[in-house]
Amino acid sequence: MLTYSLSECGKKPIYRYIYECIKNDILSGTIPSGEKLPSKRSLASNLEVAVITVENAYSMLEAEGYIYAVEKKGYYVAEDMKAMFTGGIKAAEGNPSIPAAPSKKVLITKKHPRFDEEESSDCAVDQKKTYKYDLTMSSAGKGSFPFDTWAKLSRRILLDKEETFTRAPENIGVYELRSAIADYLYEAKGISVGKANIIIGPGTEYLHHILIQLLGRNSFTAVEDPGYRNVGRIYEANGVRVIHVPVDQEGMRTDKLPTKGTKLVHVSPSHHFPLGCVMPVSRRQKLLEWADQCDAYVIEDDYDSELRSDGRPITPLYMMDRERVIYMNTFTRTLSPSVRIAYMVLPEKLMSMYNEKLIFYSGTVSGFEQYTLAAFIKEGYYERHIRRMRNLGRKKRSIFLETLKASNLGKYVSFSEDKAGLYMIMETSEKIFQKKFRKILDEKSVKITQLGLYCYNSTPRFERRFLLCYGNLEERDMEKVIGIIEEAVKQSVKHGK
């Protein structure tokens, strides 16, 4: 039976401490590949903790690919976990012990109309028009911004910190905010970062600009395809050549990365958008090996790991290599799209380059808002807000699912979803008139995006899939909106019934 001394746990949550102990034992070979772990109940009893604590630890280990579950049997240690950290890697692809990304359950499947591919160039949504029901933005929805608390802290900062208005904020960000972020990262994700290695910017886009200035323009940057198209656009707009690397259910396909000339790669290992997959530890390890071979840096875009509705956040890739991984995150997404604050943690070498080459830059985020956010984090409001968002998200998800099941939309399309992010992917295989479909939705002021729009190299399948982000949708509107989509699909069927 596994036994760990919880007295060494320190400030960490117990579940995280248990997770780390088991992970270390797996990596060191103390618990060998294929070994069955004790049941949650028996380990909990042995360590004198609650079953839910062990459950949380096991689910983190599973999500990250260290262990896998066999139904009605229990948890087993995945293959090659030790080997990965000592050099000799076997081909892990197709290895059944490496879990795939959180499985996409097909919820409703019947016969499907298919979009006419000839029309697919017409699928771009009018960017300027304002839609009443906007299902294209993955957001937490209205009313989620902790406005009263924010206003209270703002007033206090205005009263207490008058002198901060007389001086420029430090160019990498005010000390109080960097310190609050470092503490938060340690307590919520178990990673310790240097306060002096954190750079605050008015959005991740600006942080990419800094990386471009540090790494120059003579090498390639690799991005996920599909993925957030803007990342590639930023690099291209700045004269950096971009390689679009395909994504499978384990995230970026490292076997498709070029073997030289690439100095930077952008991934979202904790939750890929829009496919939703989590990169398992085997793939993570391959990515870092590739980075070592190419002397490249990996940007870990952890943009919404906070909002996973199934519990604990995935451990950042950053934990596995502090010299190769640039950890990047934003408050814009979890807090408010109006608060423009993002940050990255630079490896020591890049931070030295920054201090040498780019220290002349001024700060880019208002001192006032930096102090407000620092207080918001330090006083525990941020963690409380995140918990509240997760609960709201879970509730919204179950209502959306209920409404969907009660509708007839399932007659025409199928749905899949993953455990993070308030969205589903709707797929159709029958042909429908794309233009007509758009026109009906437009008339009813409903905006949805085709998955193909997130692809650089799109395939017909991506063009038959649509993103339904219901985070912004009020619960009372769900039935109506699903009805409109149903009607639009029905009327646009090409050779239909």
Place this chain on the structure above:
Amino acid sequence: MLTYSLSECGKKPIYRYIYECIKNDILSGTIPSGEKLPSKRSLASNLEVAVITVENAYSMLEAEGYIYAVEKKGYYVAEDMKAMFTGGIKAAEGNPSIPAAPSKKVLITKKHPRFDEEESSDCAVDQKKTYKYDLTMSSAGKGSFPFDTWAKLSRRILLDKEETFTRAPENIGVYELRSAIADYLYEAKGISVGKANIIIGPGTEYLHHILIQLLGRNSFTAVEDPGYRNVGRIYEANGVRVIHVPVDQEGMRTDKLPTKGTKLVHVSPSHHFPLGCVMPVSRRQKLLEWADQCDAYVIEDDYDSELRSDGRPITPLYMMDRERVIYMNTFTRTLSPSVRIAYMVLPEKLMSMYNEKLIFYSGTVSGFEQYTLAAFIKEGYYERHIRRMRNLGRKKRSIFLETLKASNLGKYVSFSEDKAGLYMIMETSEKIFQKKFRKILDEKSVKITQLGLYCYNSTPRFERRFLLCYGNLEERDMEKVIGIIEEAVKQSVKHGK
């Protein structure tokens, strides 16, 4: 006698309307070159306005080089004013009718120690140390931020605009702020700009990043030497080759601009830093002709035209060519170094390029602060603040001058100043021990900068000149600080008294 109908003046201040009428008459040739203008008193009486109103109009025309003053005689129209706008330009250099930059009066001159040039590499000030008396930053000083008003408006925005926290600010800036800026530019500077051509950023540095992305990296950018060194650094950090063009008393020497390959030039025509000169209209016209020939854009950095203590702001270069000039300004300087808001006005062609290539970017300034600033401008607080700053500056300047005259510092150095900006240039011609000088200042926590630090190609003379920015200095500290500088100079003299 000049007669203009003041009923057509509209919303503009009368002095500006008179200024415009006379300027137009000069440019159209209605008032020919060499013509004497009516005396201020008689024109005021004729137009039934106050003498100060005509005085303001004349001083703007003079500062911009349309007219020149002959002592005890009056004002005359400068040469070639019409020709410049119809194509045929004579060499204006050495033409006595074109006024030089505001003259630098030597206030106190005796015998001067000179800094040892061998030591000059050691003159960089320790960036990290905090100094009690920081004379390196040209700022309005403590207590100048209208804190109570800002706090009041902030509270109101927090109460009224809760919904703004639920959406991202427009990427070029929120409409309310762009609209407030457009109105302000019209009322305070008489220029009308399109709201849709204004881009808001978290500092001018970010705005330069946008220009680099629009204009690419295959051409040169020309900057002033001396000047704000960071402008060149930004372009170089982004892979753009920079040409450092010398500055004389009329601003950037257009005859030193390369005839091809340069697509962008950065100037501060209203007030050069650190030399303080205003670019006269003849030089402005040459600059724009050069831009036309090279198909280049001119960035007009109007960073502190608001704070001229001698009255009216200089008319922006933007007025002379809306297709070539990018008008750029910041609130960080006039308001607070903690408020990170700057803007630029793009010519139509560049704005179209932005909307085509870069519209994917997110906004970079917090919506909350944009709304607060918009209210601050719209409700007249900004103009009031600027007036107050100017008055404070005038007062501070006269006290600093008094204190200087009462001291013995003038035994060792000479001073010059210009009409804008709260700083003086201290110059020495005798040799002194540079290291010793620094050490004494450091020990007493006084920070001053050598002018050579603002040069790309420095000359020994620039290294003997120091900037004393007294805007941040409390009046009660002035005597003490001047005493410390005096002591430092005295003790560092190389070959005795």
